[in-house]
Amino acid sequence: MDIKKGDNVIMLSGKDRGKTGKVLFVFPKESKVVVEKLNTVAKHLRARKQGQKGQIIHKERAIDSSRVMLVCKSCGKPSRIGKKLVGDVKVRVCKKCGAEQ
Numbered sequence: 001m002d003i004k005k006g007d008n009v010i011m012l013s014g015k016d017r018g019k020t021g022k023v024l025f026v027f028p029k030e031s032k033v034v035v036e037k038l039n040t041v042a043k044h045l046r047a048r049k050q051g052q053k054g055q056i057i058h059k060e061r062a063i064d065s066s067r068v069m070l071v072c073k074s075c076g077k078p079s080r081i082g083k084k085l086v087g088d089v090k091v092r093v094c095k096k097c098g099a100e101q
């Protein structure tokens with residue numbers, strides 16, 4: 001999995017298709033990510049005490065990393081990620097413009 005926490009990604013499918021957001025969590029074992037404000041579910045909270053209001057909160061659910069694509073920091077386009085060796089370090093590069101991610 002090439003997505004990292006803090007990456008800007010674009011959603012490729014589902015109701016949030018085409019929207020972008022920041023990666024909040026990654027789960028490498030499951031190949032899943034949680035993206036800020038994307039793939040949310042509404043949770044209805046009931047008033048527990050008198051005088052308190054019920055409310056709806058939106059919570060992000062993890063999505064399969066294959067459903068998002070990294071948005072290049074340099075060219076701003078969603079792109080596939082390539083790998084490049086710089087010295088002994090592997091860096092991620094944008095397949096479109098070649099910029100390091």
Ligand SMILES: [Zn+2]
Pocket residue numbers: 072073074075076077079094095096097098099
């Ligand atoms: Zn690029």
